[in-house]
Structure formats: C-alpha cells, structure tokens
Amino acid sequence: MSELVVKEKEVTLLDLLDRILDKGVILFGDVTISVADVDLIYLGLKVLLTSIEKADKMRRAAAAQYSQHST
Amino acid sequence: MIYLYAITDRCDLPVPAKPGLEGTSLFSLTYQDIAAVVSPLDTAKTPPTEDNLWRHEAVVEALMADRTVLPVRFGTMLADEAAVQAALAAHYADFVAGLERVRGRVELGLRVLSSPEFLQLPQSSPKFPSISQRNSEELRGTQGGSGRAYLLARLEEERQRQAWRQRAEALADELHVPLARLAVESTRQVLVTPRLLLTAAYLVEQGRVPTFRQEVEALSAAYPELRFLCTGPWPAYNFVTPTMTFDV
Numbered sequence: 001m002s003e004l005v006v007k008e009k010e011v012t013l014l015d016l017l018d019r020i021l022d023k024g025v026i027l028f029g030d031v032t033i034s035v036a037d038v039d040l041i042y043l044g045l046k047v048l049l050t051s052i053e054k055a056d057k058m059r060r061a062a063a064a065q066y067s068q069h070s071t
Numbered sequence: 072m073i074y075l076y077a078i079t080d081r082c083d084l085p086v087p088a089k090p091g092l093e094g095t096s097l098f099s100l101t102y103q104d105i106a107a108v109v110s111p112l113d114t115a116k117t118p119p120t121e122d123n124l125w126r127h128e129a130v131v132e133a134l135m136a137d138r139t140v141l142p143v144r145f146g147t148m149l150a151d152e153a154a155v156q157a158a159l160a161a162h163y164a165d166f167v168a169g170l171e172r173v174r175g176r177v178e179l180g181l182r183v184l185s186s187p188e189f190l191q192l193p194q195s196s197p198k199f200p201s202i203s204q205r206n207s208e209e210l211r212g213t214q215g216g217s218g219r220a221y222l223l224a225r226l227e228e229e230r231q232r233q234a235w236r237q238r239a240e241a242l243a244d245e246l247h248v249p250l251a252r253l254a255v256e257s258t259r260q261v262l263v264t265p266r267l268l269l270t271a272a273y274l275v276e277q278g279r280v281p282t283f284r285q286e287v288e289a290l291s292a293a294y295p296e297l298r299f300l301c302t303g304p305w306p307a308y309n310f311v312t313p314t315m316t317f318d319v
Contacts, residue, residue: 011302012302019306020127025141025166025312
C-alpha cells in the first residue's frame with residue numbers, strides 16, 4: 001500500500017513538472033530559468049517516469065504472487 | 072528582481088498569507104482590473120528544486136481558491152515593479168481573454184499506463200537482428216547474410232510497428248473521447264514512452280469535476296489491463312496562451 005502512495009505522489013510531481021516548467025504564461029523578461037536547469041530537471045523526469053513504470057511492474061508482480069498464495 | 076506567480080482578475084482581494092520563494096512576502100501589482108501576484112527576490116537564480124516548485128504551485132493554488140488565475144511558468148522574473156506593470160499593460164487584452172477562457176474551470180491531468188504486451192508491441196525477430204546489433208556484427212565481419220532478406224524483414228517490422236501505433240491511437244481515443252466530451256477543451260499525446268499510452272489534460276467546469284472523475288473510474292473498471300492516474304484540479308497551465316514575448 002505504501003508503495004502505491006509513493007507512486008501517486010511521484011506521478012503528481014511529474015504532472016507538476018510537466019506543467020510548471022513548460023506551460024503557463026511565459027514572459028520573456030530579464031531573467032528566466034536557464035536552459036541547463038530545465039534540461040537537468042527533464043532528465044530527472046525521465047528517470048522518474050522509468051521508476052514509476054518499474055514500481056507499477058513490481059506492484060503487479062506482487063499482486064499476482066499474492067493472488068496465487070490465496071487460491 | 073520581481074518574481075511572478077500568476078496573473079489574476081481580482082485586484083481588490085488581498086494576497087494569500089503564504090510565503091513566496093525564499094520565504095519572501097507576496098504582494099500584487101495592479102493594472103486596470105487585473106493584477107500580477109509577485110514577490111521580491113534578491114537572487115537572479117531560482118533553481119527548480121522540488122521545494123521551490125511546490126512553493127510556486129502552492130501560491131497559485133491558494134489564489135485559485137477565490138479568483139481566476141493564469142499561472143506563470145516557474146522561474147519568471149522581471150527587473151522591477153515598473154517592468155511588471157509594463158508587461159501587464161502590453162498584454163492586457165491577451166490576459167483578459169486568457170482569464171475569460173479559464174474562468175470557473177480547472178485542469179485535470181490523466182496518464183494511462185499500459186504494458187507493451189497488451190498493445191502487442193512487435194519484437195525484433197531473432198533471425199534478423201535489429202540494425203544496431205547487425206551493424207556491430209558486420210563491423211566485426213562475423214555475418215554476411217542476404218541483404219534482400221534483411222531489408223524485407225526490416226520492412227515487415229516497420230509495418231508491424233505502424234499497425235501497433237494505430238492500435239494504440241485507437242485505444243487512446245476510446246479513453247480520451249468520452250472524457251473530452253465532459254471537458255471544455257483538451258490536449259492528448261499518445262505513447263510518449265512505450266508504456267505511457269495516453270497523456271492528456273482536460274479543462275473542466277468546476278461543477279463537473281465529480282462527473283469527470285466518475286467517468287475515469289468507469290473507464291478504469293472497463294479496462295482492467297490499463298492503469299489510470301488522474302491528478303488535479305490544477306491551475307489551467309495547459310490552457311493559457313503560452314508565449315507573451317516581452318522585450319524590455
């Protein structure tokens with residue numbers, strides 16, 4: 001269960017990143033976020049996404065094992 | 072420097088009692104009947120750390136509680152108060168139209184995860200290894216093989232890949248269309264990664280959020296092989312006119 005909670009939180013962070021760094025009103029003023037910073041965080045995002053997929057796989061495997069045990 | 076969080080339609084309301092980035096105090100700068108919610112920042116750098124991102128988001132969400140907001144992208148700073156007011160003036164019509172577009176509405180996010188097996192993702196045939204494998208083998212001079220047979224196999228593989236893509240698009244539509252019907256506007260991306268079947272955002276009337284969630288639940292029950300992750304309500308990041316070029 002705790003794994004699931006962590007996962008939902010990660011997805012929410014991922015959704016936040018997708019929005020807050022890339023969408024919304026974009027004003028080109030004096031200083032905006034540096035491209036290097038954005039690249040860095042998107043690299044992290046990709047890692048995060050992979051980890052979510054992995055966690056999902058693990059959860060499914062655990063669920064399958066559990067249902068085998070209970071039958 | 073002045074850091075921007077959002078443009079709002081209510082210059083008469085006080086700013087929320089929330090800390091801004093670096094623990095600074097929020098205030099608003101007004102132009103006619105719209106306002107920018109901002110805070111002063113000493114630094115010219117706002118690293119996109121998890122903490123900073125959530126702090127920016129928390130300010131925007133607090134504003135959403137009692138007014139219409141156009142969220143500003145993270146990391147946006149202008150030189151001083153005059154520059155912010157000049158930006159409000161320069162884009163006044165765009166901002167008013169943008170506020171109108173999202174008034175009374177929120178954004179909901181959806182990701183649908185699938186397994187490649189469920190979408191029957193074609194595998195490279197072992198008889199005809201993938202280009203990268205083959206290249207390395209040819210470089211080592213270990214394999215001759217028939218070039219024609221190889222190309223035909225590659226062609227077949229490409230055909231399968233296209234068929235797979237079409238299946239994914241069709242399945243994504245089965246999920247997206249009924250949800251888009253409940254929304255005012257929507258965006259949709261298919262297969263951003265091989266397992267991420269659908270990535271979508273929906274602009275939904277506030278009162279329709281429960282109905283929308285019920286529909287996601289119903290879809291989730293109808294497709295037990297897929298995993299549905301619905302987030303929100305968000306500020307309408309995906310439904311604001313994105314770029315306002317502003318030359319100081």
